[in-house]
Amino acid sequence: MSDLTRLSLTRLRDGLKKREFSSREVTTAYLDAIKAANSALNAYIEVTGEIALKMAAASDEKLAAGTGGPLEGVPLGIKDLFATKGVHTQAGSHILDGFLPGYESTVTANLWRDGAVMLGKLNMDEFAMGSSNETSFYGPVVNPWRASGSNKDLVPGGSSGGSAAAVAAWLCAGATATDTGGSIRQPAAFTATVGVKPTYGRCSRWGIVAFASSLDQAGPITRTVTDAALMLNSMAGFDPNDSTSTEIEVPDFAAAVDRGVRGLRIGVPKEYRLDGMPEEIEALWQEGLSWLKAEGAELHDISLPHTKYALPAYYIIAPAEASSNLARYDGVKYGLRVPGADITELYEKTRAKGFGHEVQRRVMIGTYVLSAGYYDAYYKRAQRIRTLIKRDFETVFADGIDAIVTPATPSAAFGIGEKDMAADPVKMYLNDIFTVTVNMAGLPGIAVPAGRDGAGLPLGLQIIGKPFDEETLFAVARVIERSQAMEFEPEKWWQS
Template identity: 75%
Template structure:
C-alpha cells in the first residue's frame, strides 16, 4: 500500500488542490495496488487502466487551470451494476457476457462530471441477489479482514462486496454501490467501511441494472463518514429519465459533519432485539447508545411492531419484481445466446446457462407469487404489510424521534463456502434482518464501524433517518465514528 492510496477522499482532494500530488500519480498508485492485490481479493472484474489515466490527465489539466470539479482527480471503483459507456457491464452475470452499453448511468455520469476518475468495475452478487458476494459469475470476493490467528477466507458481504472490499483494501478511494435490502450497509459493516443507502429517489436509477425497482437505490461506500458525504453529494440528483427520482434539493452533506447531536431524540426499537442475537452485537449496540447519550442525545425506547414481518414480505416483493425485470434477458438482443431448435428453446437454453442458481431461485419464487391464484395471497398481502412497516416509521418520526439506532448485521463476516449458509438459503437471507425494513419504507440508512468482535473482525451500527434527511444521519454517524475510532485490516494479501 503506497502512502497515496492511504489518503481519504478529503485528504486527497486537499493535496490535489494544493498541487502537492497529481491526479496521474494518485491514479497510478491505485492501479499498482489493484494489480498487486486483485488476483487475491477478486474485487475488480474489469480494470479500465487506459481510461483512468486519460481521465486523470484531464483532471490535472483542470486543476492547473483552476476549473476543478468537486471530485477532481479522485479515483473511484464502480459496482458492475452501473452502466458505463463502452465498458464491461454485466451485473456479475454470465447472461450479460460481453455487454458494453452505449450509454452511461446517471449516477456515474454525475461523478465523471465532477472530475472523478474511473478505475474499473467491481465484483458483486449476480444481479445484486446475495448477501455474501458468492453468487457472482466471476467468483467470490475475499474480505481483506481475517480473524485473528485464522487464515480462513471470509466473505465481504453482498451484494456490493467488491465495492466494500476494494475500499477496505485501499484499491479505490471510494466506490459506488446499490442497496435493495441491505447491499450497501451489510458489506460496509463486514469490512469496517461506511455505507449509506439514501432515501428512495435520492439517486437516479437510470442506467443501473434493475433487481427490484421499488427497492433499489444507489449510494456510496467509503472509508469514513466525511468521504461518504462527499460522494453522495455528487451521486445524487433529480433525473428526467427516472420518474421515481425525487425533485428535492441536494444538500451539502459534508457541512453536516461535526454538527452537534445535543438534544436530538434517538430511538431504540425493541423489536430489533432478536432471539439468539450474539452477545457481541448487543454489546456494540449498547456502546453506541452510550456514545450518543454522552454526546448529549436523548435516548428513547420505541416500537416498530411490524418489523417481524419485514423479511418474509421483502422476500416476496423483491423476487416478484426481479422475475419481471429479468424477463428481458433472453439471448435475442445482447449478451449470451445459447442456440436451440427454435426461438423458445433458445430462450430456455440461454436462461438456463446464463443465470446462476440463486437468480433462478428468486425468479421462480417471484413468478410463483405473481401467478394466478397466488397473487392476492402472497404479493398483494406483502405490499399491504409493506405499507404497515412504513407507517410504523412515520408514527415514530411524527412523535419527535430524529434517527433510529440499530445493529447493522446479526454477526461479523462469516467464511466463504460456509456450509450452514450453503445448505439453507434462509440462513443467508437472515443477514438482511436489520436492513430490509429501511428499503421497504424507502428511508435512508447508514452503516458505520463501531468496534471489533472477539476475533478482531469489524462490527457495524446502523442509523435510520427520516425521508431526505441524510444530513442528520451524517452528523450522528460522525459522532459514532469519532467515539469508535477508525479500523483497518492487517495487510496479508
C-alpha cells in the same frame, strides 16, 4: 512520498486541489495496488487502466487551471451494476456476456462531471442477489479482514462485496454501490467501511441494471463518514430519466457531518433485539448509544411492531419485481445466446445457462407469487404489509424521533462456502434482517464501523433517518466514528 492510497477521499481531494500530488500519481498508485492485490481479493472484474490515466490527465489539467470539480482527480471503483459507456457492465452475470452499454448511468455521469476518475468495475453478487458475493459469475470476493490469528477467507458481504473490499483494502478512494435489501450497509459493516443507502428517489436509477425497482437505491461506500457525504453529494440529484427520482434540492451533506447530536431524539427499537443474537452485538449497540448520549442526544425506547415481517415480505416483493425485470434477458437483444429449435427453447436454454442458481431460484419464486391464483395470497398481502412497515416508521417520526440506531448486521463476516448457508437459502437471507426494513419503507440508512468482535472482526451500527434527512444520519454517524477510538485497518496479507 507516503502511500497515497492510504489517504481518505477527503484528504485526497484537498491534496489534489492544493497540487501536493497529481491525479496521475494517485491513479497510478491505485492501479499498482489493484495489480498487487486483485488475484487474492478478486474485487475488480475489469480494471480500466487506460481510461483511468486519460481521465487523470484531464483532471490534472483542470486542477492546474483551477477549474476542478468537487471530486476532481479522485479515483473511484464502480460496481458492475452501473452502465458505463463502452465498458464491461454485466451485473456479475454470465447472461450479459460481452455487453457494452451505449450509454452512461446518471450516477456515474454525475461523478465524472464532478471530476472523478474511473479505476474499473467491481465484483458483486449476480444481479445484486446475495449477501456474501458468492453468487457472482466471476467468483467470490475475499474480505480483506481476517479473524486474528486465522488465515481463513471470509466473505465481504453482498451484494456490493467488491465495492466494500476494494475500499477496505485501499484499492480505490471510494466506490459506488447499490442497496435493495442491505447490499450497501451489510458489506460496509463486514469490512469496517461506511455505507450509505439514501432515501428512495435521491439517486437516479437510470442506467443501473434493475433488480427490484421499488427498492433499489445507489449510494457510496467509503472509508470515512465525510468521504461518504462528499461522494453522495456528487451522486445524488434529480433526473427526469428516472420516473421515481425526486425533484428536491440536494443539501451540502459534508456541511452536516460535524454538526453534532445535541438535542437529537434517538429511537432504540426493541424489535431489533433478537433471540440468539451474539452478546457482542448487543454490547456494541449499547456502547454506540452511550456515545450519543454523552454528546447530548436523548435516547428513547420505541417500537416498530411489524419489523419481523419485513424480511419475509421482502422475499415476495423483491423476487416478484426481479422476475419481471429479468424477463428481458432472453438471448435476443444482448449477451449470451444458447441456440434452440424454436424461440421458447432459445429463451429457456439461454436463461438456464446464463443465470446462476440463486438468480434462477428468485426468478422462479417471483414467477410463482405473481402467477394466477397466488397473486392475492402472496404479492398483494406482502404489499399491504409493506404499508404497515412504513406506517411503523411514520408513527415514531411523527412522535418526534429524529433518527433510529440499530445494529447493522446480526453477526460479523462469515466464511466463504459456509455449509449451513449453502444448504438453507433462508439462513443467508437473515443477514439482511436489520437492513431490509429501510428499503421497504424507502428511508435513508447508513452503516458505520463501531467496534470489533472477540476475533477482531469489524462490526457496524446502522442509523435510520426520516425521508430525505440524510444530513442527520451523517451527523450521528460522525459522532460514532470519532467516539470509537479504534483502528480500522486490516492487516495487509494480500499483497503479492
